[in-house]
């Protein structure tokens with residue numbers, strides 16, 4: 289597996305204030321990583337070092353094997369700084385265009401890319417609006433859209449949900465979950481509850497020290513697929529689905545949507561097995577989502593209709 293971030297013995301001092309103290313960790317390509325710690329723990333300092341805005345006082349950092357400010361990383365890393373500001377003078381589209389063109393895109397590609405990222409954050413209608421006409425939550429989503437420009441492979445989001453209402457925070461987490469098959473995300477928050485269902489790997493920072501690197505329980509053999517069908521599964525088909533060799537559980541998450549837990553070791557190509565099953569039983573589907581849908585990951589509801597094998 290290829291290494292995205294490698295930090296060895298990183299310390300950083302502001303004058304005589306030690307903000308980071310001998311931090312070591314590495315991150316491989318894959319699922320989102322949470323960086324959690326109380327106010328003042330050093331999260332923003334670490335992000336600033338990873339983005340190349342700050343040089344660590346001591347230690348070595350590599351992103352994709354390069355120094356964080358290397359031109360070779362241009363376009364490969366997207367970042368949302370904690371205090372990202374939009375320019376009040378220009379419309380949302382103009383600002384995204386500017387950053388797209390800074391990445392070397394032609395104007396027409398930058399327009400397409402700006403529209404794509406605005407669509408991802410659900411704010412296409414704000415393209416011609418100036419930032420001050422938007423709510424705080426919308427501005428934050430625009431700043432996240434900016435971090436997604438050019439499809440970077442590593443996306444660093446410093447407190448992306450800070451100050452957002454629950455609905456906006458949910459939109460952001462949903463987006464991270466959906467895009468995490470395309471890019472490796474590192475997301476910070478002072479609130480573990482917010483990220484623990486989204487990220488299996490959690491880095492705890494406290495007083496500048498990385499205290500723990502916890503890998504969540506779900507790093508077992510369990511694989512997840514969410515399928516949206518064009519109709520409810522008839523009991524007969526549900527029973528057949530449950531009998532597929534690698535299927536451990538089928539859970540109905542909403543109308544016509546099912547979360548399937550399967551043994552990834554037993555059937556690494558379960559999606560193909562499932563497509564075969566659907567074809568054999570003349571079942572039509574709308575969407576197949578690798579992993580749990582974010583709704584499912586974040587808001588586990590104890591009284592859902594769980595169907596055990």
Ligand SMILES: Nc1ncnc2c1ncn2[C@@H]1O[C@H](COP(=O)(O)OP(=O)(O)OP(=O)(O)O)[C@@H](O)[C@H]1O
Pocket residue numbers: 302305306307325326327328329330331332333334370478
């Ligand atoms: N420019 C600076 N000059 C002096 N001290 C600083 C500076 N920036 C941060 N610090 C100090 O370094 C420590 C780590 O700060 P940092 O902003 O990295 O923490 P954080 O985990 O991001 O906090 P928060 O959750 O409040 O944003 C804090 O004690 C802070 O006061």
